Amino acid sequence: MGDAVAIATGVVKRFEGLAAPALDGVSITIPTGGVTGLVGPDGAGKTTLIRILAGLMAADEGDIEVLGQAPGEDLADLGYMPQRFGLYEDLSVEQNLNLYAEMRALPDDEREKTFERLLSFTDLARFRERLAGQLSGGMKQKLGLACALVKRPRLLLLDEPGVGVDPISRRELWAMVQELTADEDYGGMGVLWSTAYLDEAEKCDRVYLLNEGKLLFDGDPSELTGSVADRVVRLTGFEQRRRRLLTEMLDREGVIDGTIQGRSVRLLLDEPDRLAGESGFQLEPATPRFEDGFIERLGGGPKGTSQLAEAYRTVAGDDGKAIVAKGLTKTFGDFTAASDVSFEVPYGTIFGLLGPNGAGKSTTFKMLCGLLTPTDGEGAVAGHDLRTSGGKARAALGYMAQKFSLYGDLSVAQNLDFFAGAYGLTRSGAKEAIARVVDVFELGDVMKTNAGTLPLGFKQRLALAAAVMHEPSVLFLDEPTSGVDPVTRREFWTHINGLVEKGVAVLVTTHFMEEAEYCDQITLIYRSQQIASGTPDDLKQQAADMAELDDPTMEDTFIAMIEASDATREAGEAAA
């Protein structure tokens, strides 16, 4: 056992009030050196397992050995970074480090050297005096990491360091941890990196895939991707609308999963040559991903036809624009949160607002759904001017927020009743609408359950149900599927795609690159400005030309564009 820093076998943990155990017989080994990934959607049990390993929580069953002892015994050699930064927001970067050095009893004479090394390593040396609360999300996580590394730990537990962090910072964090494991000073350190981003899983040395407290897979991530290797294909060059093609394909026998990727459709098949010889499209092999394997383990994605969309009214597809933003600007004091944002969204399309946290995409989104009053500029939703007829505009839109934002203490039925009433449905109309969504989303068995105690997948369905009961012509989605498992996410997008085919316009904010692929048009907002707009394929092409990338992913595109914008701005500042 000399080369494992932590071993746990058969860990079970139950929480009061929840029927299913949070962890159900999970075994994990964290070897010395290298990064072990703990991967799974929200609610899978990742945080529970990490807290048990850190000695903060006792397991109900199972044998656990951390650094050769019971968990919680050898804390001197343990580095732990909790999900919500364990930082003191009202202390400066240096004071935070000092505090952790005190707590970890770092000798005084080593302190300055250690700080310098950590600050240059995390690139925070410039911000020594800044209050931790004023750092960006990415910098906070880096500081959190530095604090966990004050004393060289032998086991480093990182609980979702990528949450709330834009793709650039996420990459930087990953590179830092990677560098650590290669560093001789940290020789033999074992790292456990937990994440809900499946693309991060591919980069780990070994992966533990958790779902609903159960271990679905453990081993080298390439094993899982390898299992689907020649069954992932891309369809291009078809005549039909891509959403219609995806729907048709998903309804077919032998298609396990499918997503939209710019103008093409990406499918996971049960046999490599399932579609061989068919016409109407070109078939080319695509790179398999960890997520494909995950979906297959979960039993495949949902079928393509959305019952919700089938029953939905057809939104009059006249030439009017569903959403119009003209020079939208918002300032808070002397801070400009969004500057001169303009775009139009026709009916029957999806429009994506992309950008790092705090860049201004949420501000723009909130102005358009009436939560913020623009300082300057105009906006209209479904033909209603936001300034003069905000109430009518709000009645025409459906809204779904990133965090589950229905009433947790109310039952499912009470939530639906409320939203039906709030959107002015008549008594009989409400009854009908509720019956419809209950049927589509299979909520019948949970009508009396408190919404707050539902499993995540059901919460997601309930939130969408509440948003579409009044059959709005415009849907606003604020990071709708961050943290949910891929099958639930597919299910969600199946409905959205179906609704869009019925003429509904969708505005979505996301920093989840896969969601961006579903969009017809995207605008990238950075430092309150629109730095790029176009279709996903256009943007990828632009990024490919700009950064000389070959077949960039959406995430590569995002990063290339932001880096280019930074470079232009810095050049401008240098010239001035």
Next chain:
Amino acid sequence: MSALRAITIKEIWALLRDPKSRIVLVIPPLLQLVIFSFASTLEVKNVDVGVLDRSTGTASVEIVNRLAGSRNIGTIQRLRSHEDLAEAIDRQEVIAALVIEPDFDRAFASGKPTQVGVVLDGRRSNAAQIVGGYLQQIVADAGASVRGTERAPPVVVAINWFNPNLDYIWFNLPSLIVVIVSVAGLSITAQTVARERELGTFDQLMVSPLSVREILIGKMVPPFLVGFLNATVYLVVAQVVFGVPFTGSVLLFYLGLIAYLMALIGVGMFVSALSMTQQQAFLGSFVATVPVILLSGFASPIGNMPQWLQIITYANPARYFLEISLGQFLKAQPAAVVLGELWPLVLIAAVTLAAAAWLFRARME
């Protein structure tokens, strides 16, 4: 209309289904009923008194006997010296001590003016003051009976109007209605907006077509109903269980209650619009509740407050409702007098509600 009904029902469910707020609904009213009506009676009964009798003649013995016979006085502690007395008061064994000097009986017998000393524990000034009154009366009675009928001293006969037996329950329960309505009304209203902010449902609510007016009205209904219900229960319990007479008009009482609840809800909504979390709202409602109750005239008479504080009490809605509640219970206050208390209440309600609506709009962004 359906939207207003929907949010009202939702707010009521939100209140009833949240375990924390269910506790707020039940525990404080019960606790206060018990504490205020039994434990904190302002009446002084069963007090222990010390006697330092250095005379021991007929008159002084009569005084001590009368003392022992008084229904307000529990035990009598015989003291032997001034040191004894000082110690008994110091240790709070007695709240007051009677000092009868050695020449008392001689002087009394010869018809000279006599004095009996009373030492009171000033630390418990309210109770001591009342006991002082009892002692004075007992000594005077004793003196009169010893002297016989030949020269009866003038006797003061005090009749306490509205509360002839000075039963403190009579004062307490009508005041308690004000306290309980204030606590429930403020704490429940203060949570409403803050709860939505903390749980992240606020944005979802604000993008619905519900107007700000509908949202505010929907949020005002539950605290209003709770306050109304609490007051009604107390109104009945005070009469049926505690036998407090209700001499006025139920209609006028409820008019006052409604105006008072509106004023309170305005204050609570203001606190709630200001708070980002439920904890802030809780602290905020506490900060508001204490002065509302202390400056109402319940804990100490407004007339005893310094002038500047008396002026401030005019802004306190509880002041007027306390007057109305006591007036309707004990004084059969006529409508004209109630109106005099009612219009300031309506004015305050208009101001607090307008301020709450303004702040709610201002804090939407």
